[in-house]
Amino acid sequence: MSQKTFGKRARETGQAQPGKQAPPPKKDMQVETKARRKVENLGDMLQERGLSRRTFLKYAAFTASLMALPPTVTKVMAANLAKARRQSVIWLSFQECTGCTESLTRSMSPSLEDLIFDFISLDYHHTLQAVSGEAAERARHQAMKENKGKYIVIVDGSVPTRDGGVYSMIAGRTNIDILQETVEDAFAVVAVGSCAAFGGLPFADPNPTGAVPISELVKDKPLINLPGCPPIAEVMTGTLSYVLSFGKIPELDELSRPLSFFGESIHDRCYRRPFYDRGLFAKSFDDEGARKGWCLYELGCKGPVTHNSCATMKWNGGTSFPIQSGHGCLGCSEPKFWDMGGFYKPVSAGLMDDMGPVLAGAAVAGTALGGGSAWLARQHQGHYHRELMQQEEAATSSKAQKSDSKPKSDSKKED
Numbered sequence: 405m406s407q408k409t410f411g412k413r414a415r416e417t418g419q420a421q422p423g424k425q426a427p428p429p430k431k432d433m434q435v436e437t438k439a440r441r442k443v444e445n446l447g448d449m450l451q452e453r454g455l456s457r458r459t460f461l462k463y464a465a466f467t468a469s470l471m472a473l474p475p476t477v478t479k480v481m482a483a484n485l486a487k488a489r490r491q492s493v494i495w496l497s498f499q500e501c502t503g504c505t506e507s508l509t510r511s512m513s514p515s516l517e518d519l520i521f522d523f524i525s526l527d528y529h530h531t532l533q534a535v536s537g538e539a540a541e542r543a544r545h546q547a548m549k550e551n552k553g554k555y556i557v558i559v560d561g562s563v564p565t566r567d568g569g570v571y572s573m574i575a576g577r578t579n580i581d582i583l584q585e586t587v588e589d590a591f592a593v594v595a596v597g598s599c600a601a602f603g604g605l606p607f608a609d610p611n612p613t614g615a616v617p618i619s620e621l622v623k624d625k626p627l628i629n630l631p632g633c634p635p636i637a638e639v640m641t642g643t644l645s646y647v648l649s650f651g652k653i654p655e656l657d658e659l660s661r662p663l664s665f666f667g668e669s670i671h672d673r674c675y676r677r678p679f680y681d682r683g684l685f686a687k688s689f690d691d692e693g694a695r696k697g698w699c700l701y702e703l704g705c706k707g708p709v710t711h712n713s714c715a716t717m718k719w720n721g722g723t724s725f726p727i728q729s730g731h732g733c734l735g736c737s738e739p740k741f742w743d744m745g746g747f748y749k750p751v752s753a754g755l756m757d758d759m760g761p762v763l764a765g766a767a768v769a770g771t772a773l774g775g776g777s778a779w780l781a782r783q784h785q786g787h788y789h790r791e792l793m794q795q796e797e798a799a800t801s802s803k804a805q806k807s808d809s810k811p812k813s814d815s816k817k818e819d
Contacts, residue, residue: 480649491648492547492555494586495529498579499572499606499615500561503634504597505531511637512721524644527555530574541575548589556647557590559583559618562599562606566614583621592626592653593618596640601629601661602739609743619660626653629660633736636717639665659739661711670733671707673715676700689730704748705732712737 465475497505526532527547533540547555561579564571569578587593595601595618606615619627630639643662646654654662671677679685679699686693686700694700701708707715710733714725727733732748735741 491524491644492551493524493526493558493644494544494547494555494590495526495532495558495560496579496583496586497530498559498561498563498583498600499604499613500597500599502531504560504600504640505529507632507634507637508640509637510720511641523648537575544586548586552589554591555589556592556594556644557587558594558596559600560595560597562603562615562617563621564606564613564615566612571613580621583618587622587625590625592628592647593622594628594630594640594643595619596630596635598631598633598736598741601631601659604633605742607740627660628653628656628662630665631659631661631737632712633734635737636665636713636719638717639713657711661737665713665717666711666737668711668713669708670710670712670715670727673713674707674727675715676727694730700727700730700732702750703732704746704750706735706738706741706751707733709751710735710738710741 495505525547528540528544530540533543535543561572563569563579563583565580569580572579574582598604599606599615600618603611603615603617606613607617619629628643630643632639639662642665643654646662654664657663657666659666671680674680676697676699679697680701684693684698685702686698687702688694689703699705705727707727714733715727718725718728734747735744
């Protein structure tokens with residue numbers, strides 16, 4: 405290409421000639437660049453993408469209804485979301501199975517694509533990020549620096565603490581080290597999945613890695629637990645939307661779970677509840693009662709002692725949930741559900757002994773028991789948590805006795 409021809413094309417495209425400085429961009433290009441830089445909030449960004457205000461209000465209304473907020477909140481949520489900046493999110497994965505991420509990818513409102521590209525800035529995620537190695541770690545540190553005091557840390561997976569935490573390491577560093585460094589300047593921490601919230605399967609007896617939930621390590625930051633194995637996708641996105649809309653964490657229960665999603669038991673909202681009230685229980689998964697959709701309590705359903713929104717929100721865009729598919733609830737959003745006996749046994753033999761006459765009366769009294777069934781479910785829940793405490797105390801006492809019974813070696817040997 406001749407020098408004359410190259411110079412003409414360079415003036416048109418802004419490309420520099422060899423050995424010469426590129427010409428300044430045209431004025432209209434500068435205006436466009438400045439305009440794009442001014443798009444700092446979600447409202448401007450979504451408007452630029454062609455999203456109408458009506459669509460935005462529909463999403464706000466949907467999220468408000470999910471979280472059991474009054475209709476009047478819809479416009480406030482929409483207005484706050486429009487003014488909000490994209491939320492910087494750092495997602496850490498420790499001792500986990502990637503099920504929580506798999507659930508997130510199936511979010512219907514917003515979809516994963518909308519969530520990542522419109523609502524939040526997912527600055528670090530082992531599974532979803534394109535970069536790896538040093539570039540990935542630089543992205544995490546850059547997000548922490550640029551959004552100091554404002555970013556949210558999402559953690560899935562428990563953290564091993566035995567032997568210095570060597571049982572799970574990333575980039576040559578322990579999970580404990582990475583967690584402590586990342587949450588130092590965070591606005592809030594969200595523990596997604598039962599592993600992060602309560603320890604999960606790695607925490608199950610005998611817990612060989614010394615796994616602990618995030619709450620055992622993070623004490624000085626607002627913490628939200630979103631348990632479940634895995635949690636419902638819209639529970640995760642809905643909680644993030646709330647924080648983004650109001651700049652604060654939602655109201656939580658005694659286990660740091662959002663009351664809007666975990667305030668009621670699955671039993672309270674189960675469509676099989678009328679059969680429970682009438683004392684109609686399936687005795688096996690293939691009997692006449694099971695085919696008629698009777699209550700699965702006697703087949704081990706933990707719905708009466710499990711707080712979650714599976715029965716109302718369901719899975720895969722509201723398609724179904726385990727009980728609707730014919731299988732009892734496993735209680736996966738409650739602490740230590742994996743160590744509470746068989747999945748196919750009623751809540752506990754002790755509970756049946758304590759509540760036996762009442763349950764027996766269900767079959768006799770029929771609908772007359774309906775008024776007391778909610779009370780019964782609460783009694784189940786209390787008994788369930790008392791058993792957890794008793795088992796934990798018994799295990800601790802047993803370990804202490806074994807330790808005391810071991811012969812102690814003499815510190816000095818006689819010649």
